[in-house]
Amino acid sequence: MYKKPSAKGGTAIRRLMTEYKQLINDGPDGISAGPIDEDNFFEWECLIQGPEDTPFEGGVFPATLTFPKDYPLSPPTMKFTCEMFHPNVYKDGTVCISILHPPGDDPNMYESASERWSPIQSVEKILISVMSMLAEPNDESGANIDACKVWRNDRAEYGRIVKANVRKTLGL
Amino acid sequence: MSDMSDDYDDDYGQGSDDGFGYESYEGSDYGDDGNDGFDDVKPESLKRKPYEIAYEVLSVSDIQKQQDELIEQVSSILGLSNENAMTLLLYFKWNNDRLLEHYTEDPEGVLKKAGVSISDDDKFVYEIKPVEGFFCDICCEDREGLMTFALECDHRFCAECYRQYATQKIVDEGESRNITCAGDCTVVMNDSAIKTLVEPQVYGRYQTLLHRTFVLDNEHLIWCPAPNCEYAVKCDDVSAKDLTSVVPTVTCKCGHRFCFGCGLPDHQPSICALVKKWIKKCEDDSETANWISAHTKECPKCRATIEKNGGCNHMTCRKCKYEFCWICIGNWAEHGTSWYNCSRYDEKSGVDARDSQAKSRASLERYLHYYNRYANHEQSAKLDQDLYVRTEKKMTQLQSTSGMSWIEVQYLAQASAALQECRQTLKWTYAFAFYLERNNDTHIFEDNQQDLELAVEHLSLLFGKPIHELAELKVQVMDRTAYCNKRRENLLSDTAKGLAEGRWKYQVQVK
Numbered sequence: 001m002y003k004k005p006s007a008k009g010g011t012a013i014r015r016l017m018t019e020y021k022q023l024i025n026d027g028p029d030g031i032s033a034g035p036i037d038e039d040n041f042f043e044w045e046c047l048i049q050g051p052e053d054t055p056f057e058g059g060v061f062p063a064t065l066t067f068p069k070d071y072p073l074s075p076p077t078m079k080f081t082c083e084m085f086h087p088n089v090y091k092d093g094t095v096c097i098s099i100l101h102p103p104g105d106d107p108n109m110y111e112s113a114s115e116r117w118s119p120i121q122s123v124e125k126i127l128i129s130v131m132s133m134l135a136e137p138n139d140e141s142g143a144n145i146d147a148c149k150v151w152r153n154d155r156a157e158y159g160r161i162v163k164a165n166v167r168k169t170l171g172l
Numbered sequence: 173m174s175d176m177s178d179d180y181d182d183d184y185g186q187g188s189d190d191g192f193g194y195e196s197y198e199g200s201d202y203g204d205d206g207n208d209g210f211d212d213v214k215p216e217s218l219k220r221k222p223y224e225i226a227y228e229v230l231s232v233s234d235i236q237k238q239q240d241e242l243i244e245q246v247s248s249i250l251g252l253s254n255e256n257a258m259t260l261l262l263y264f265k266w267n268n269d270r271l272l273e274h275y276t277e278d279p280e281g282v283l284k285k286a287g288v289s290i291s292d293d294d295k296f297v298y299e300i301k302p303v304e305g306f307f308c309d310i311c312c313e314d315r316e317g318l319m320t321f322a323l324e325c326d327h328r329f330c331a332e333c334y335r336q337y338a339t340q341k342i343v344d345e346g347e348s349r350n351i352t353c354a355g356d357c358t359v360v361m362n363d364s365a366i367k368t369l370v371e372p373q374v375y376g377r378y379q380t381l382l383h384r385t386f387v388l389d390n391e392h393l394i395w396c397p398a399p400n401c402e403y404a405v406k407c408d409d410v411s412a413k414d415l416t417s418v419v420p421t422v423t424c425k426c427g428h429r430f431c432f433g434c435g436l437p438d439h440q441p442s443i444c445a446l447v448k449k450w451i452k453k454c455e456d457d458s459e460t461a462n463w464i465s466a467h468t469k470e471c472p473k474c475r476a477t478i479e480k481n482g483g484c485n486h487m488t489c490r491k492c493k494y495e496f497c498w499i500c501i502g503n504w505a506e507h508g509t510s511w512y513n514c515s516r517y518d519e520k521s522g523v524d525a526r527d528s529q530a531k532s533r534a535s536l537e538r539y540l541h542y543y544n545r546y547a548n549h550e551q552s553a554k555l556d557q558d559l560y561v562r563t564e565k566k567m568t569q570l571q572s573t574s575g576m577s578w579i580e581v582q583y584l585a586q587a588s589a590a591l592q593e594c595r596q597t598l599k600w601t602y603a604f605a606f607y608l609e610r611n612n613d614t615h616i617f618e619d620n621q622q623d624l625e626l627a628v629e630h631l632s633l634l635f636g637k638p639i640h641e642l643a644e645l646k647v648q649v650m651d652r653t654a655y656c657n658k659r660r661e662n663l664l665s666d667t668a669k670g671l672a673e674g675r676w677k678y679q680v681q682v683k
Contacts, residue, residue, distance in 0.1 A: 011311040018312040072310055073336060119310040119337060120355055 012071040016041045019123050031127045033065065042067045044076075046127060050166060051135040055159040059166035063093070063130075065123065075100050075117035078126065082169045085161045087137040087148040096143035099129045221661060223440060223668035227407040227422045227432065230393070235383050235404060242268060250275060255362040256288045262349045262360075262382075263287070265389040287352060287360030289324040296324050298368040300331045308333055310354070321369055327355030331369070338366060339374050348381035397435045398428035407432045415444045416682055417671045429596075438596055441667035442604040445682040450603040454543060464536065472501050472525035501525040542606040549599035552632070553592055559635065560588040566639050574643040583646060587635055587653045594628045594660050601663070609677040613670065620663040627656045 016035075023033055033046035044065040050056030061084065067076040078100060080093035088096050101116045142148035150158045220226065230238070246268055247257035263286035264271040275282050283289075300319050307314040308330035321335075322328035329337075337354045338361065341347045351361045361369075366378050387393045387404045391411060396403045403424050410420040410432055419440045420432035429438040431447075439447045468479045471487075473494040478487065485498040486507075495504035502522025567581040601621045608614045631652040634645055642649070670676050 011313070015310070015312045073340065118354070119333060 012067065012069060013041050015072055016067060023124060028124065028128060030131065031124070033123055033127060036064075042069075042071075044123070046123075048127060048131055048134070051131055054135045055162035056134050056166060059169050061169060063095070065126075072119040072121075074102050075121070076123070076126070078130065083165050085144070085147050085158075085165055086134065087139050087142050087144055087151050088133055089147075090143045094143070095130060095133075096141065097129055097133050097138075099126055221665055221668075222672070223419065223421070223664040225407060225418065225420045225422070225432070226409055227405055227420075229396075229422075229425045230404045230406055231425075232383060232402055235386060236379075239266075239382070239386050242266065246271065255364050256283075259288050259360050259362045260286050262385070266386055267389070284358075287350070287358045289359045298323070298365045300368065303328065306330075310337075323353050323359050323361060323365060325353050325355070325357050325359040327353050327357060327359075329354050335369050335371075338370050342366075342370065342374055342378050342381065346381060348378055349385055394432060394435065396424035396426060396428055397430055398424060398426050401426040401428060405432060417443075417674065419443055419668070419671070439600045439603075440597055440664055441671075442600040443671065443682065446604060446607050446678070446680075447600070449680060450546075450606065453539075454546075469498070469501065470529055470533075472496055472503075472529065496525070497522070501529055539606065542602045546599050546602040549595045549602070553595040553599070556588065556591045556595065556632065556635075560585075560592075563588050563635075566642065569639055570643055573640070576643070580646075583650050583653070584635075584642070587631060587649050590653045590656045590660075591628065591632060591635065594624060594656050597660050597664065598625055598628060604667070607678045607680055609679055611677060613675055613677075617663075617667065617670075620659070620666060624656070624659040624663050627652065627659045631656050 020034055020041075023031075027033075030049035030051075031046065033044055035041050036043050036045045044067070046063050046065055048061045048063065050059035050061065061080055061082055063078055063080045063082075065076045065078050068074045078095040080089060080095065082093075084093055090096060098116050099121060137147075137151055139148050139152055147158070150161065243254050243258045243261060246252070246261060247254045249272065250257065250260075252260070260271055260275070260282070261268065264274070271282075298321070300321050302317045303320050305314075306318055306320055306328065308318065308320070310329050310333040313330055319331040320328050321331045334354055338351060341351045351366070353359045353361070363382075367375050370378070384395075387395055392408050393404050393406050395401075396405060401424060403426060405422045405424060407420060407422065410418060412433070414420075415433045419442065421429060421438050421440050422432050423429045430436065431439055431444060434444040434447065436444075436447060442450070464477060468477045470477055471489040471492060471494055473496075474489060474492040476489060476491045478489065480487070480498055486495065486504055487498050488495050496502060497504055497507055500522035502525055506522075563584050567578075567584050570576055570581045570584075571578060598621070601617075601624075605614070605618060605621065608617065631649070634649050634652055637645060667676075
């Protein structure tokens with residue numbers, strides 16, 4: 001009935017370039033991100049440092065960000081390319097976090113619209129959210145049920161598995 | 173308001189009752205539906221009957237009008253602009269009493285929470301305009317002459333991005349009440365901001381959504397549940413706690429009759445709580461109960477339900493190991509040597525066992541008694557509905573074969589409508605009766621029920637007669653139709669009075 005809003009051509013590229021520039025000049029600590037190939041601005045690679053005082057401390061976790069053509073109206077998807085044992089990360093590495101869910105699409109029916117994607121969010125905000133997600137998992141909406149269970153019932157075991165993964169990502 | 177509702181009652185509430193000037197029929201209260209030109213003379217009979225309630229059917233424009241009136245009222249009391257008054261009302265879910273109460277306590281706090289930003293200019297004007305040296309944070313565009321938009325909070329984005337944002341909120345998310353600024357703040361986009369920004373058809377959608385919240389938030393309003401019906405029904409006198417003493421049945425302008433309390437189709441005389449219990453019970457029980465009743469017996473000792481799927485009559489209960497005879501339900505030991513053969517019908521243990529079995533089956537049978545009659549009327553109503561389709565054909569045939577005019581054959585339509593309504597009522601009398609305690613009032617109720625049932629079956633019989641007989645039976649059909657309606661009215665009036673007086677005693681707890 002109504003035309004779904006679509007971004008003008010070039011909006012996505014222009015916006016992604018601006019964000020890239022900002023991240024290079026003034027990116028927050030513990031995060032780096034940028035296009036894998038400067039010819040394709042829709043595929044990014046990023047690295048996230050494990051937050052301090054968590055089992056993830058000391059690790060550096062690689063992930064890819066895939067942007068849709070109508071970015072920033074729709075959010076990108078994020079997928080860890082290393083092994084990740086975390087309640088909110090699917091076994092294939094896809095991150096399940098409210099800021100990455102487009103508005104109107106709430107798979108778990110618990111997020112308020114305000115926590116979700118909106119055009120004024122940015123790559124930087126996503127990566128910061130993911131970092132705090134690593135520190136504080138949300139076990140109400142588990143993506144990896146096994147990780148949820150271990151995190152809830154046996155925190156020591158959870159720490160052990162995560163630390164083992166950290167060592168693997170560092171190639172130790 | 174009450175005038176209006178009376179009009180609706182006339183036109184819709186008694187569609188079947190307008191017995192073509194049947195004043196001669198003894199005791200008939202029907203006769204004036206306003207078609208005969210005596211609209212201004214309102215006889216006693218048009219007063220609301222005990223089982224009817226005052227209500228009003230609202231069209232979309234009526235809803236808009238009510239919305240506007242409420243906004244006007246609040247803005248004049250608080251001295252705010254209409255837009256801000258509306259945003260406040262939306263925040264308080266159109267409850268102006270609560271709004272005024274909270275506002276007088278803490279005006280600034282309320283405005284802030286509701287997302288109203290009072291700017292210094294008396295009236296902030298939303299406009300789409302270019303701004304010197306502007307850079308849009310969403311699309312990163314900074315072209316000269318770029319059109320921009322902002323709310324009172326001055327979080328400015330380019331108009332295109334803002335429009336897409338608002339359109340997405342309205343169209344994809346179905347949001348209307350709480351569309352906040354596209355930036356990180358809580359200022360709410362009000363009606364005129366939306367109107368300035370989005371395309372006309374999206375604005376139309378926004379208004380529809382607002383109407384929807386207006387109806388859903390108001391406990392005295394309900395949408396007509398009929399498919400594609402756009403009317404809402406307003407009923408001021410009924411609230412949730414009254415539903416044990418009244419069955420608020422309303423008829424929408426689209427012709428759908430339903431209960432204001434629960435939205436289900438007309439279920440007079442049963443109250444909503446019983447209807448809910450009954451429907452649940454029927455879903456759970458009826459088929460299972462039928463099967464149990466037909467195929468099983470109970471162990472005379474432990475009451476386990478047993479199906480005999482082969483073998484001889486010497487039964488041994490799996491559960492309690494009691495041995496009994498399938499035929500007489502008596503203790504097997506008494507059968508002595510006459511194995512595989514039961515000729516001991518009068519033996520004491522057999523008689524006792526059958527007695528107690530009978531008792532435990534009685535409650536099942538009782539339920540099935542009511543259920544079967546309930547289901548029968550439901551089924552018959554469907555058949556009568558099919559019949560009505562054929563009746564229309566009959567009516568045209570009658571016109572040509574007997575030389576009657578269109579007006580003269582309307583009695584068949586009246587009869588059909590009466591059948592439908594009466595069967596609907598009868599159906600629910602059985603659900604109601606199932607839960608009633610046995611006492612004198614229940615007896616009276618069942619007498620009324622029986623009278624109505626007889627009347628309906630008689631009319632149904634006449635109604636099904638072949639076409640050439642129908643013309644001769646016209647007077648009889650009309651008499652019977654009026655009689656059915658009268659019986660229905662009596663039954664409903666008596667039950668409604670009983671409900672209001674709290675006369676009915678139920679076997680179950682109703683809230």
